[in-house]
Amino acid sequence: MTSIGVKVIRGLFGAAERVAPQIGGKAAFQLFCRTPNPKRLSEGEKRAIDRAAGFMEEARHHRLRVGSRCVMVHEFRPRQGRENAGTVLVLHGWRSRTEYMKSLIEAHRDAGFRVMSLDLPGHGGSVGRRLNLATAVRAAHVAGEWFGPFAAVVGHSFGGAVAVNAVAGSIVGIPPLAASKLVLIAAPSSIPVLFKDFGRYLNLGPRTQSALAEEVRRIAGRPLDEFIGSRQLAETPVPTLVIHAPDDREVPADHAELFAQAGDHVRLRWAPGLGHRRILSDPAIVEETLGFVARQAVTAH
Numbered sequence: 340m341t342s343i344g345v346k347v348i349r350g351l352f353g354a355a356e357r358v359a360p361q362i363g364g365k366a367a368f369q370l371f372c373r374t375p376n377p378k379r380l381s382e383g384e385k386r387a388i389d390r391a392a393g394f395m396e397e398a399r400h401h402r403l404r405v406g407s408r409c410v411m412v413h414e415f416r417p418r419q420g421r422e423n424a425g426t427v428l429v430l431h432g433w434r435s436r437t438e439y440m441k442s443l444i445e446a447h448r449d450a451g452f453r454v455m456s457l458d459l460p461g462h463g464g465s466v467g468r469r470l471n472l473a474t475a476v477r478a479a480h481v482a483g484e485w486f487g488p489f490a491a492v493v494g495h496s497f498g499g500a501v502a503v504n505a506v507a508g509s510i511v512g513i514p515p516l517a518a519s520k521l522v523l524i525a526a527p528s529s530i531p532v533l534f535k536d537f538g539r540y541l542n543l544g545p546r547t548q549s550a551l552a553e554e555v556r557r558i559a560g561r562p563l564d565e566f567i568g569s570r571q572l573a574e575t576p577v578p579t580l581v582i583h584a585p586d587d588r589e590v591p592a593d594h595a596e597l598f599a600q601a602g603d604h605v606r607l608r609w610a611p612g613l614g615h616r617r618i619l620s621d622p623a624i625v626e627e628t629l630g631f632v633a634r635q636a637v638t639a640h
Contacts, residue, residue, distance in 0.1 A: 349542035356544030363543070364550020368558075371537055371551075372471045374461030375434045391438035394445070398437075398456075400464065403481050410478045411464030412486070413437050415444055415454040424451035425490030427632060428482060428518070431456070432496025432525075433470075436463030442620040443493060446629045455486045459498070472504055472530065472566070473513075473559045479505040480513050488517035491632040495619060496590060499526020500568065507571040511560025521572075521579040522628050525615050527590050528568035528597040530555075568594075572601035579605045580631045582624055589615040606631075 348370075355363030380388070398413040417423055427447050429440050437444070437456040444454045458465040459475050479501055483489065494502035502523065508515030527533055534555070538548045552563040559566070572579060583595035592609075599607040608627060610618050618624055 352541050352543055352547060356547045360544070360546035361550045363547040364552075364554055367538070367541055367543060367547065367551045368471075368554035369469075370541070371534070372469045374468050374470050376468075377462075388436075388438050391441050394441055395438060401485070402464075403478075403485060405460070405474070405478045405481050408460060408467050409465065410460055410481070411458040412482050413456045413458070413464075414486075415448045415456070417448055417451045417453060421449075421451040423453055424633065426453045426455060426486055426488075428479065428487070428489045428492045428502075428516075429454055429456040430475075430479065430492065430494040430498030430501050431459065431462065432494075432498050434462075435495070435498075438463070439616075439619065440495065442622075442625050443628060446625045447493075447632065450629055450633055452490065452632070453486075455482060455489075457482050459501070471558060472501065473510050475501040476505045476510045476516075477513055479516055483516045483518075489519070491520040491522060492516065492518045493522040493524070493628060493632070494526060495524045496526060496615065499523035500528075500530065502526075503568045503571050503575075504566070506577055507575045509559070509561065509566065509571055515575075518577065520632060521577050522582070522631060523568075523579060523598060524582045524624070524628070525584065525587055525590050525618055526568070526581070526594065526598070528594040530566035530568075531563050532594075534563060567597070569597040569599075569601045572598060572605055576602060576604045578631075580628065581605060581607045582610055582618065582628070583607070584610045584613040584615070584618055586612060587615045587618075 352363050398415050401412045402409045431440050447454050461467045461470045492502040505516040506518050555563040581595050581598045585592045613621050
């Protein structure tokens with residue numbers, strides 16, 4: 340059932356469509372970029388963070404300045420005596436954080452990789468309550484300046500979209516992120532579809548939806564309809580592994596199918612029954628991700 344608050348917001352955007360679509364578009368963009376309140380964690384989220392407490396104590400924590408804000412990057416070094424196989428950048432999704440990527444990080448660290456896990460703006464140890472694709476790509480770029488080049492970038496959900504756009508250099512003014520491989524887990528391919536779905540949820544009319552798209556162009560430097568992951572991967576032939584569950588309710592499976600159309604350098608692996616989040620800790624998925632990354636990995640210097 341739709342809450343009273345959502346009904347009121349939809350009514351306001353309906354009115355804005357008639358009298359002030361530009362203002363409505365800007366307001367919709369701000370809502371789209373608003374990150375969850377870090378103090379309002381579910382019981383499951385609290386348990387996951389508690390379980391990862393010891394794991395996080397093993398990391399070295401780096402606070403990097405990105406524009407006027409700071410982001411946190413957690414460094415997990417290989418076990419003593421293990422040769423450094425390269426550096427892997429891990430990017431979590433929306434309403435997520437490094438702790439939720441624990442299984443993937445541990446597997447790569449134990450295999451000899453140095454793992455850098457970025458808490459995106461407004462998440463985990465990073466400050467703020469705003470996040471959009473441009474700020475996320477900029478944060479990944481800064482991490483790359485400090486810790487790259489990367490043998491691979493592993494991204495889950497929104498983090499996968501960030502990985503693609505960072506490596507493709509799709510945000511005007513931000514150089515491409517240096518990475519030899521990509522792993523995209525439950526990642527959205529079409530950013531325009533996300534905005535269209537968001538606009539439908541808020542009852543945005545066509546003029547307000549156009550104004551929302553214009554905000555994307557203003558922030559990212561490109562029209563919204565250029566942010567199609569399959570096209571970006573087609574123009575950026577980095578070996579890519581796409582992993583997706585057909586039953587994913589947050590990011591439909593057709594996003595994975597779109598990625599797979601980018602070319603022969605993209606391999607699609609279906610993960611039936613694992614949904615959007617369980618996929619991160621499934622042993623078979625973790626093993627396959629590591630195998631793909633470790634195969635002829637490029638050592639970082």
